[in-house]
Amino acid sequence: LEMLKNDFEIKPVLFKTFIEPLKVYDEDDDKVTILLDDDVYQHYDSYIKEKFYTFIKNSIEAVTGKSYSLDFISKEELESYDTEKNENNQLIERAASANLNPNYTFDTFVVGPNNDFIAAAAKAVAKDPNTDWNPLFIYGGVGLGKTHLMHSIAHSILENQKDARVLYVTSEQFTNEVIESIKEGVLASTKLRKKYRNIDALLIDDIQFVIGKERTEEEFFHTFNDLYQAGKRIIISSDRPPKDFTNIEDRIKSRFGNGMMAEINPPDYETRMAILKKRCELEHEHLSDEILDYIATNVNSNIRELEGAYKKVTALNKLVNVNTEATLDIAKNALKDIINPNVKNVITIDSIIDVVASHYELSIDQICSANRSSNVAYPRQIAMYLCKQLTPASLKEIAAKLGKKDHSTILHGIKKIEEDLEAEKKANKNDLSNKLDVITKLISS
Ligand code: ADP
Ligand code: MG
Numbered sequence: 001l002e003m004l005k006n007d008f009e010i011k012p013v014l015f016k017t018f019i020e021p022l023k024v025y026d027e028d029d030d031k032v033t034i035l036l037d038d039d040v041y042q043h044y045d046s047y048i049k050e051k052f053y054t055f056i057k058n059s060i061e062a063v064t065g066k067s068y069s070l071d072f073i074s075k076e077e078l079e080s081y082d083t084e085k086n087e088n089n090q091l092i093e094r095a096a097s098a099n100l101n102p103n104y105t106f107d108t109f110v111v112g113p114n115n116d117f118i119a120a121a122a123k124a125v126a127k128d129p130n131t132d133w134n135p136l137f138i139y140g141g142v143g144l145g146k147t148h149l150m151h152s153i154a155h156s157i158l159e160n161q162k163d164a165r166v167l168y169v170t171s172e173q174f175t176n177e178v179i180e181s182i183k184e185g186v187l188a189s190t191k192l193r194k195k196y197r198n199i200d201a202l203l204i205d206d207i208q209f210v211i212g213k214e215r216t217e218e219e220f221f222h223t224f225n226d227l228y229q230a231g232k233r234i235i236i237s238s239d240r241p242p243k244d245f246t247n248i249e250d251r252i253k254s255r256f257g258n259g260m261m262a263e264i265n266p267p268d269y270e271t272r273m274a275i276l277k278k279r280c281e282l283e284h285e286h287l288s289d290e291i292l293d294y295i296a297t298n299v300n301s302n303i304r305e306l307e308g309a310y311k312k313v314t315a316l317n318k319l320v321n322v323n324t325e326a327t328l329d330i331a332k333n334a335l336k337d338i339i340n341p342n343v344k345n346v347i348t349i350d351s352i353i354d355v356v357a358s359h360y361e362l363s364i365d366q367i368c369s370a371n372r373s374s375n376v377a378y379p380r381q382i383a384m385y386l387c388k389q390l391t392p393a394s395l396k397e398i399a400a401k402l403g404k405k406d407h408s409t410i411l412h413g414i415k416k417i418e419e420d421l422e423a424e425k426k427a428n429k430n431d432l433s434n435k436l437d438v439i440t441k442l443i444s445s
Contacts, residue, residue: 112271135259143304
């Protein structure tokens with residue numbers, strides 16, 4: 001605050017009246033809380049906030065090199081501020097001992113048509129254990145938000161229920177604990193049992209890794225039963241629905257059947273955009289819509305990949321251009337390993353002829369000629385075969401491109417390669433098929 005004194009924009013008298021009585025009461029990662037003097041507070045509260053907010057903010061930034069947001073409180077608000085802070089700290093501690101990631105909350109979870117149903121179920125079970133949604137079985141492919149959702153449920157329970165004991169474990173952790181307890185004997189097993197029966201909400205992630213591991217499955221089964229009978233919350237995630245487990249015991253399968261099942265699906269374009277925008281907002285990153293659109297259009301497999309792409313762009317941008325906004329070129333450059341633009345390029349007859357010709361060191365004209373010597377005719381037949389395999393073109397179209405009048409020539413060429421492949425397979429060889437693989441890779445890269 002001293003710095004403001006020298007700021008020519010603030011008159012000394014103003015400084016004395018308004019700035020000097022301010023005290024920094026608290027600071028955390030991104031916020032400074034300033035205590036206002038009673039007198040100032042009563043009369044000039046909003047004046048200070050309006051007039052000096054930016055000044056104070058900037059000078060704090062100048063001194064600390066960090067950008068903080070400001071919060072002003074009065075003496076009267078101190079007590080509730082302290083209590084709230086205290087509760088908040090407790091919440092952070094409880095979340096940490098429940099194994100939770102502080103960033104995975106409902107607030108940061110973007111809801112779209114792919115997950116609205118399951119998000120509603122998750123909120124319902126977080127709110128009340130006595131719901132049809134308990135136990136809840138969440139399934140879906142990798143990187144689609146199962147773990148994020150489970151943590152969100154757990155956070156929400158901790159917030160709403162001050163005395164709730166919540167435990168999130170991965171199946172791997174659970175398995176390791178079971179193995180460890182077996183190794184150490186009866187006492188350890190009893191302890192483990194106590195740990196898992198003595199809670200109000202259990203969340204086990206990626207249960208597919210428990211299935212088929214006899215002792216762990218057994219332990220899980222009993223834990224599940226006890227908690228279920230006691231009306232506690234049980235939330236399970238898996239990469240597939242229970243019916244798709246092969247070597248699972250029936251009793252466990254039917255246990256899962258007691259609960260609700262909900263699937264989490266890949267996000268559509270709009271949801272991918274919304275997720276990227278949320279990310280930017282949370283991290284104060286400025287990426288243009290053009291760039292976000294480029295990422296959202298091209299990275300559509302899952303959200304983890306989407307985030308990976310986003311991180312690459314922001315990281316490269318910081319490396320190249322510390323102070324300016326990323327350009328589409330930077331984004332394209334950052335993502336060239338992830339996004340292969342040729343995947344979208346349709347493979348054409350021309351591109352096949354091109355690659356085959358250069359692979360055999362022939363000219364395109366030679367490939368398309370009537371030359372029947374085998375060093376030209378055979379590559380030509382390979383081109384015919386690949387055109388049939390890799391493009392939707394008709395025999396007639398292929399014939400036209402290869403300078404043949406009749407499509408039966410093409411049919412003959414394709415047949416020849418098919419027969420050679422067949423013969424090779426019988427002889428347990430793979431020279432030709434390897435060659436075709438190599439050429440195909442060249443064509444599609
Ligand atoms: P899973 O457990 O299904 O493999 P995760 O929960 O680990 O997937 O999600 C992968 C990443 O994507 C995480 O960083 C997560 O925060 C993010 N993510 C997933 N779904 C969403 C969503 N709906 N909104 C925002 N971020 C999401
Ligand atoms: Mg996961």
